[in-house]
Amino acid sequence: MSVWTACWQGLGLVVGALLAVFSWLWITRPRTNAPGPTPLPLLGNLPHFWRNLPVVVNDFRKLQRCYGDVFRFYLGPKLILVATQPNDARRLLVGCKMRERDDFTTRALFAYTGNGLIVSKGELWKAHRKIIEPTFHSEKRFYQPWLQIDWIISLTPDGEALKEQMTVLNGIVKKGIALLREKRLKALPKKRKTFLDVMIDDRGNFLLSENEVFDEVRTFVLAASDSTATALSCIFALLGLHPEWQDAIQKEVDEIFGTGDHYLRPAIDSDLAQLKVTEAVIKESLRLFPAVPVAPVFASEDIPLSYGRYVAPRGSVVFVFLNLLHRQPAFFPDPDKFDPRRFLVGGGAGALFPYSYLPFGAGSRLCVGARFAMLVMKTTLAMVMRQFRIVASCTREELEEIAVFITGKPVRDIRIKCIPRSAPTMKN
Numbered sequence: 001m002s003v004w005t006a007c008w009q010g011l012g013l014v015v016g017a018l019l020a021v022f023s024w025l026w027i028t029r030p031r032t033n034a035p036g037p038t039p040l041p042l043l044g045n046l047p048h049f050w051r052n053l054p055v056v057v058n059d060f061r062k063l064q065r066c067y068g069d070v071f072r073f074y075l076g077p078k079l080i081l082v083a084t085q086p087n088d089a090r091r092l093l094v095g096c097k098m099r100e101r102d103d104f105t106t107r108a109l110f111a112y113t114g115n116g117l118i119v120s121k122g123e124l125w126k127a128h129r130k131i132i133e134p135t136f137h138s139e140k141r142f143y144q145p146w147l148q149i150d151w152i153i154s155l156t157p158d159g160e161a162l163k164e165q166m167t168v169l170n171g172i173v174k175k176g177i178a179l180l181r182e183k184r185l186k187a188l189p190k191k192r193k194t195f196l197d198v199m200i201d202d203r204g205n206f207l208l209s210e211n212e213v214f215d216e217v218r219t220f221v222l223a224a225s226d227s228t229a230t231a232l233s234c235i236f237a238l239l240g241l242h243p244e245w246q247d248a249i250q251k252e253v254d255e256i257f258g259t260g261d262h263y264l265r266p267a268i269d270s271d272l273a274q275l276k277v278t279e280a281v282i283k284e285s286l287r288l289f290p291a292v293p294v295a296p297v298f299a300s301e302d303i304p305l306s307y308g309r310y311v312a313p314r315g316s317v318v319f320v321f322l323n324l325l326h327r328q329p330a331f332f333p334d335p336d337k338f339d340p341r342r343f344l345v346g347g348g349a350g351a352l353f354p355y356s357y358l359p360f361g362a363g364s365r366l367c368v369g370a371r372f373a374m375l376v377m378k379t380t381l382a383m384v385m386r387q388f389r390i391v392a393s394c395t396r397e398e399l400e401e402i403a404v405f406i407t408g409k410p411v412r413d414i415r416i417k418c419i420p421r422s423a424p425t426m427k428n
């Protein structure tokens, strides 16, 4: 037998074995009674999505219109269901005692964050969350060091830029850990606790291994910067498209920060508490454009959906699709309209239907940085609006083309112009 014949035979065997494995995975795939597009053998609905990459929120909106509030699709043999109603969001996010991550949906993130809090599972996640969560109970301790790191990352980085930034960041984090170790062994200021401090016990020993600390810091820098930057980008674009809401915010900041020399002073807690219009604008922007579009839930057991009409079978993944949830007309009349009045007193926000508005998720995997993110967004918005008028160079239609990834960014760049306002003493 010639070498070529042997090679062809070997190749044939490998292809045959792969086909057998894929066929077996396809035949034994989890099944559901939820409706959805017809899958092709082995490929599932992959062709439906890869014809128009990147996959955007509107693709899912079309499927929702076609199949209803719960629908399914297959990526190869992997079954994914999509849930868009508050009752299902509650069942999925809060109903499961310890929500597990699924390797399929976290694989992309693993490259950036390692086994940090977003990706980790089981007892490891539980232990780390217990250590890290208290840092966020008082934002003040956490605030300064994180803001500094946060702005190292530019707004809405693309994939390549993000990779580069993560490399730079890895260096910074390594240095930070080394410094901390050195500083700790010398003196321990007992009262001041920052994010890294809580990972160290009173004798200066790390509660987590150095690699674990490293993964958690990378996770937080990514989670904190990319989501907040995405949210702020959409907020600025919406404000550019709705100058009437810029007027309202500027009236508010002018009243709170006064006029004259102190106008540009840093915001303090009591200022932030008064920024009601600013907060309503942020909340309404997060309703229309939640920076994290999907909260994925791994079905470790059969989960009934839509009041028992459908079942998400064990082994499948359910996407709680926040963009679609937030635009349910039954809970948000005229759902596509940007109307921050919904979140002002008397605007219905007090009577929000439970689990109809979840920009930070819910349940055990609720965003640990939610309060911190609100602080950063309020501070940034107040600072910018004191000094600039925003003019949007993009349209609302362009903004609506949101790519579905870990964060939901518009496919086209968000373009805005910042025009300096006249001096604060001459309010416009």
Ligand code: HEM
Pocket (backbone or CB within 6 Å): 117, 118, 119, 129, 219, 220, 223, 224, 225, 227, 228, 231, 290, 291, 292, 294, 295, 296, 358, 359, 360, 361, 362, 364, 365, 366, 367, 368, 369, 370, 372, 373
């Ligand atoms: C506008 C800004 C932000 C938005 C919209 C946002 C949204 C979310 C959402 C929806 C989840 C839950 C995902 C799920 O259920 O699977 C989440 C988780 C998480 N967020 Fe945020 N986030 C923001 C800012 C931040 C900040 C500033 C930090 C850190 C300082 C942070 C750290 C995390 C972490 C670590 C998790 C994973 C928690 C876990 O799985 O236990 N996020 N975020």
